[in-house]
Amino acid sequence: MMLVELSSVPPAALAVAGFKDHLRLGSGFADDGLQDETLEGFLRAALAAIEARTGKVLLEREFRWTVTAWRDRDRQALPLAPVSAIAAMVQVDRHGTRIPVTASRYTLQPDQHRPAVVAFGTSLPSIPRGGHVEIDLLAGYGPDWSDLPADLAQAVLLLAAHFYEYRSDAALHGNSMPFSVTTLIERYRTVRLFMGGRS
Incomplete structure (x- = not known):
């Protein structure tokens, strides 16, 4: 059995502006968009990590x-x-x-x-x-960021912020997630036996 992703999350669906607010980055400057590509990368990494941990597709x-x-x-x-x-x-x-x-x-x-x-x-x-x-x-829950359950959206922002904060020190995060993230996603995790056979 093999699963292949045929389409990707478009940049417009990612909450880059909300992530900036979450990080309390400055605004109103000429170089406001300078970090957008980097922030998008951290959001995508957080989405992928949470999807892998929960078995849920977040954005459609x-x-x-x-x-x-x-x-x-x-x-x-x-x-x-x-x-x-x-x-x-x-x-x-x-x-x-x-x-x-x-x-x-x-x-x-x-x-x-x-x-x-x-x-x-x-x-x-x-x-x-x-x-x-x-x-x-x-x-997926839907094509837009607003379609995500609030706790999953918050978990993505928290994990992306963790990646951003420790971007120069990989040894600090290893394979573990921050406790706040695991708490938010816990109820979405399911035990899968033999590809989720009869429950």
Whole structure:
């Protein structure tokens, strides 16, 4: 199984101005935008770290999930959340021939922690021998910063500020997150066993 990000978070969706306020950086100067690219990088790093820790996609974007075997024939948990749409499903044989699967054969079962694709009928489409199925997903809380739950938005700002503060001393942060960040994201973390099978 492989998950690929097909689109990225656009710069306009990142709260660079809010991050500046959070850091209490000066404003009204000719070089106000000088650090914008650097601040955007810290925001993206914080987003990625929190997404990895929680299994949640914060800002909306497209993904392609390649599946070589279904865990259950009638229902397959998806590897991330929240998922708002399944854009397409395609069977790919070992020669690379692509056969689109009609949307009437499956549906999305939304869930904030363990969304799933569920069969209409007895089973999900078969996976060709030596081939795979590709599922294109739209995942995330929404396209704009304002779509984020307040606690997750605050966690991103706090972690990005931590990265910014200790940007010259990597030894200070290692693999751990500040306690304030882990506290804010704790309720979003889920235990995933075998790709989040039946719960």
